[in-house]
Amino acid sequence: MTSTLINDCFLRACRREPTPHTPVWLMRQAGRYLPEYRATRDKAGSFMGLATNADFATEVTLQPLDRYPLDAAILFSDILTVPDAMGLGLSFATGEGPKFEKVLRDEASIQALQVPDLNRLRYVFDAVTSIRRALHGRVPLIGFSGSPWTLACYMVEGGGSDDYRHVKTLMYSRPDLMHRILDINAQAVAAYLNAQIDAGAQAVMLFDSWGGVLADGAFQRFSLDYTRKVTALLKRQHDGQSIPVIVFTKGGGQWLEEIADSGADVVGLDWTTDIAKARQRVGSRVALQGNLDPFVLMAPPEVVAREAAAVVDRFGPPQRPDGTWDGHIFNLGHGISLHTPPESVTALVDAVHQRSAQLRKP
């Protein structure tokens, strides 16, 4: 497998190296807003039918790249594959979020929890290898997982939640059991991401989608400490290349300094954070990824272009007065909505590329 990339803009921005424009990719870029995705999903029969078949996963991963000049691909999968491999039984009912057949609330089932056999996740690594081959070096491939805390939320709640009552009850009442779950999750996530790296992932991202529901103090102890355990266990070099690690905590704007110290190379920002202030706070220590409100894409293309350019402008020219570079990877502040008109993405990608190239001119 060759490491030569035609477009390495994304990896260079992750490493805070010079780039001719700001690279852009979108969380959930391979998804239901694209008619070609819906067609493949119909063939596969279900979301997990897509994710567990390397051919289908490869097909949908490449679809957005064929439509838009995006600067990175991301593995088509779900953040919850690890607890599924632990035997909790993941499913997706149509029009609803993920559901687990078993929930983890009593001491006996928590004590019985183990790091899963990675062979049960073979379908993911096969998909990574297949996608990487199909990309032919066009752009880098990002692997990912849910964070230990975010996985624990789903494992204890059994699915999404409005209030995270069960997982917080466990956390405040039996912190010892919560720490046991998180410790196993951290080991499992690290092994899982390392296997994705071995299979060909050129960067990895931890989605701490529910870190922001935690109280200050609890966030550090129950989410960030386990993010740090994962990053400490990750392979940071593979095949002669460094592997950047992205940490994205939705609702984490108040903790950026601490997240930047978690071992991440790149910190993801949701749309509530001013990226200019974020750059001042941490942008010379880590690259920043983000952070347009995904619902800007519901507006007419000229509004999309203006709002996307405004984020590029707020970050500002990436080169600092001392000649060193900060890194910005443009993204949404959360996954793209299934209601998004596909032409909005055209307007977004073009605006980011054009405006950021202009900003680099002396």
Add this chain to the structure above:
Amino acid sequence: MTSTLINDCFLRACRREPTPHTPVWLMRQAGRYLPEYRATRDKAGSFMGLATNADFATEVTLQPLDRYPLDAAILFSDILTVPDAMGLGLSFATGEGPKFEKVLRDEASIQALQVPDLNRLRYVFDAVTSIRRALHGRVPLIGFSGSPWTLACYMVEGGGSDDYRHVKTLMYSRPDLMHRILDINAQAVAAYLNAQIDAGAQAVMLFDSWGGVLADGAFQRFSLDYTRKVTALLKRQHDGQSIPVIVFTKGGGQWLEEIADSGADVVGLDWTTDIAKARQRVGSRVALQGNLDPFVLMAPPEVVAREAAAVVDRFGPPQRPDGTWDGHIFNLGHGISLHTPPESVTALVDAVHQRSAQLRKP
């Protein structure tokens, strides 16, 4: 109606005056976690049956005060009474959130929107007068409303939402229409709160429950600017007493300085913000209210007591080295859960009173 209060600790803390202990009340303290509330609700038949009857509203408002030594009462009502009075048709299906019969999405219905006749909200003012009388000066009575932005979210979405897609689509696509809704909401909310003050409310609170779903920039233009319009129109003196204004933006931790400049006397904090840092940022300009995670109350009483005392300690002694006082009103970071064991509240209130009295000893 006399203005003499037996316990004026809450109002003194709002004004950053000395208090013997930290006052405490809880958002949604009159609610479903209390068996006596459920009994009254069964008599009334529905939530709106309670809220529209002054006797029932008085009864449930006083229930938590009879159980716990709380330092304030809050009007029993809903944040959505104003759009209901605008003719949108509010209802509460059992086990679900609020729903409006009509939604506000097309230009014609937005152009037709008007500040409602306050007579349609007479039941609220009657409840305020009745509760104030029944309190006999035990503690002050807080009136409240949803903020212009939060009301607009419900008016456009037609109820709660996971993603606020409709209201954000309108905001990004037709900001002119969004500003029209918000302008009318601001006028209506100000008139509504002033009528509550005339009826006997001794402090008022704006619940900006959904301010935190906005992007930085949009928050200032579409939420905070209209909070400011409301505070500018409010009566700040009534019957010889100053009327403190509390502004609570859930998810607003990144914008505390700006919220503190909105005309608020008190800024409410959700549980994600470190109250020690919040005090450093804005605590000498406004009092702070908050901010325990409501799900701490699911833990055993000794954990509740420890975590509540920890918030008191993080705020620290309210008297500053120069002899002036900062203000802290203890509260949860969000409404109390209906699953809360009532004995947890006993542990919480006692811990706050005891620890904060200790902290004041030289």
